[in-house]
Amino acid sequence: MVAGTSARQEALRAFAAEQATVGVTAEEIPGERLRELEPHLASGLAGGFLYPQDAQVQPALAAAHLLRAARRAGARLHTGEAVKAVRLGADGAVRGVETERRRLDAAAVINAAGTWGGELAALAGVHLPVxxxxxxxxxxxxxxxxxxxxxxxxxxxxxxxxxxxxxxxxxxxxxxxxxxxxxxxxxxxxxxxxxxxxxxxxxxxxxxxxxxxxxxxxxxxxxxxxxxxxLPDHLPAIGADPRVPGLYHACGHEGAGIGLAPATGLLITQQLIGKEPELGLAPFRADRFPAEDAA
Known part of the structure; x- marks a missing residue:
């Protein structure tokens, strides 16, 4: 991350200090050393921060590997089918979904519909302003x-x-x-x-x-x-929805979904099998948004 002015560099410094509290390593780079890392950068930049722990994945390839692992674990894939309804029982709990082609019975439904997560939540009768x-x-x-x-x-x-x-x-x-x-x-x-x-x-x-x-x-x-x-507070919706038993959310990650997908899956899996999630999910509750956020 590079800063053009000393004020921007100070903002990056404060950001790096906050990240350090949760174990993220960041090395401050003075302006005169930036070209050691990136020889073609513009001259006159105030400085920057190097994140040596940072890594990249190719999203499509990562998704393919996750899908292959899911199939090996017994998952079945139905592509090209829009979900038309989330089925609820008389007690208000999830009973499955209906798509354009079939009915799928299930005691749990996970809303991993990405940018369309709000639309799927609405099918279950709950508000989620994705x-x-x-x-x-x-x-x-x-x-x-x-x-x-x-x-x-x-x-x-x-x-x-x-x-x-x-x-x-x-x-x-x-x-x-x-x-x-x-x-x-x-x-x-x-x-x-x-x-x-x-x-x-x-x-x-x-x-x-x-x-x-x-x-x-x-x-x-x-x-x-x-x-x-x-989502308005820049945090995803992860975990059980207290308004509809059996409905879980895994959406609203904005630009970080492919990186946070494995951790999100782990946390929801722990909830599904009755274990205490490794990370407290209260900040990610889907019912944290008032209805007026729908606008």
Whole structure:
């Protein structure tokens, strides 16, 4: 993470100190040493922080491995079927779901519907204000090792924590093993609008070139977008819903879902088999939002 000004560096310093309390290692890098780590960074940056414990996964590959493990454990997969109803008994407890093609009986239903988690919760008669937060990523032509780390501008921290629905962009630049550089990150709440936004991709390109001037003359091959599952307090909904016995939630992780998926699955599994979860789930209760958040 890099800061353009001393004020931004101080904000990163406070952020790193807070993370240290839960075991995250962060090494402060003065401005004059930044190019030892990233030779093509812009000059004049105030400093940054290196996170040596940080790691990356390829989301599609990680999901494929999780799916394979689930199948080995006995899971059955039905694809391309929208859930049309969550079935409840006379006592208000979950009895299963109905899809476009079949009825599935179950004493527990886990809402892992991502950005559509609020819609699935509504089928069970409960309020969960999951909203889509759109983001774009640019993909450049293949390049040599111009960018060696995943580099975040300091503004990214504030943008992630913001509750604003307006467009926010902050440079995130990442090299890939295949050569292309990935450029983000944008956030805006515009529903499920899939339209390519010239304003957004232009701002992302300009911010990336300001951070890495060498990128100014590079071709962008394509851009793609996705919808992060956003909850108003930036915490996911995890665990049993006290309003509907048998309903569990695993959604609202915003941009961190693929990294937090294994831990989320572990915590819900522990609840399902009657064990005390390793992490207290009170901050993640799905009933923490008043009904007016639906707006």
């Amino acid at each position: 909203l889509p937060r759109r983001g774009f990523v640019l993909v450049t032509e293949p390049l040599p090792r111009i960018v060696r780390h995943k580099v975040y501008a300091a503004d990214y921290v504030a943008d992630v924590a913001s509750g604003s629905a307006a467009l926010q962009t902050s440079a995130v630049v990442e090299g890939t093993p295949g050569g292309p550089v990935l450029i983000g990150a944008s956030r805006e709440r515009v529903g499920f609008d899939r339209t390519l936004s010239v304003e957004v991709v232009s701002r992302l390109a300009a911010q990336a070139a300001a951070l890495f001037p060498v990128l100014a003359g590079v071709s962008v091959m394509r851009a793609y977008r996705g919808f992060r599952p956003y």
